[in-house]
Amino acid sequence: MSAVDWRKKCEAEWALQAAAMPDGVDWKSVFEARPLDRNLLKNPAPFGLSKDSPPPEPELSEVPPHGPPRFQPDGDFTGWSTSTEVLPYDTSSIPEGVVVCALPQFSWFTLEQVVDLKAEALWEQLLDDFQPDIVIQDWYEESQLHASIYKLHVKLLGTDKTTVISEHSVSPTEDLSTYSHIWKEVSHVFSGYGPGVRYVHFQHQVKNSFLNDFFPTRLTGSAVIVKPVKSGP
Structure with a gap:
């Protein structure tokens, strides 16, 4: 098949008649890589869970394990860069003179990944001129551990991987008055972001707790998807 035929197949596959196809x-x-309409993140469910099934309920031991403090959850984090920040004890709400036997200690667990858009077979004219929508999706477990258990920060970066062309952050506050142990969706669409985007830096954080036993907050269904549409200016 000729180069022209392959270009026509790509054009027909994603209806890209309005995009530059040099x-x-x-x-x-490009056709074999199918860079459009697929998830460009590696290992999008590192905890081995699906958003189509409810998050598992925590398993409480009859006898507390009394082991050393633990701050990082179990999972297969292949493809992700991870780090842990152990937070100091929060004693702000304890009245003066009250004796506290034990307090939960919280930690932030960070997972991040950089998507190289050109390495995924997206071409410069598409990114610079057509500027297709870049869709971000994520699901986190409403773990009831704290009012703040999840953060998301996504940046569209230039060729040098440091120039931020567009970014989006989310840090929701949880309602702890009712127990709602469900998956909660977070999503955003980058559109009309301007020329020069070559990388997507995807970073999310979940809060974990340790009090005699370890209680994690988990993630699933993380996605970066470039759509063959343009909804921005």
Whole structure:
């Protein structure tokens, strides 16, 4: 099949008649890579859970394990860079003179990943001129551990990986008055972001708690999807 035929297949696959499709692109590789309408994140469910099933209820031991403090959850974090920040004890709400036997200690667990858009077979003219929508999705467990248990920060970066062309942050506050142990969706669409985007830096954080036993907050369904549409200006 000729280069022109492969370009036409790509054009038909994603209805990209309005996007620049120059001759210098390897359209066979683009078609086989299918960079549009698929999740570009690696290992989007590192805790081995699906948003289509309810989060598992915590398993409480009849006898507290009394082991050393633990601050990082179990999971397969292949493809992610991870780090843990142990937070100091919060004693602000304890009245003066009250004796407290034990307090929960919280930690933030951070997972981040950088998507190289050109390495995923997206071409410069598409990113710079057409500027397709870049859709961000994530699901986190409403763990009831704290009023703040989840943060998301996504940046669209230039060629040098440091220039921020557009960014989006989310830090919701949880309602602890009712028990709602469900998956909660977070999403955002980058559109009309301007030329120069080459990388997507995806970072999310979940809060964990330790009090005799370890209680995590988990994630699933993380996604970065470039859509063959343009909804921005």
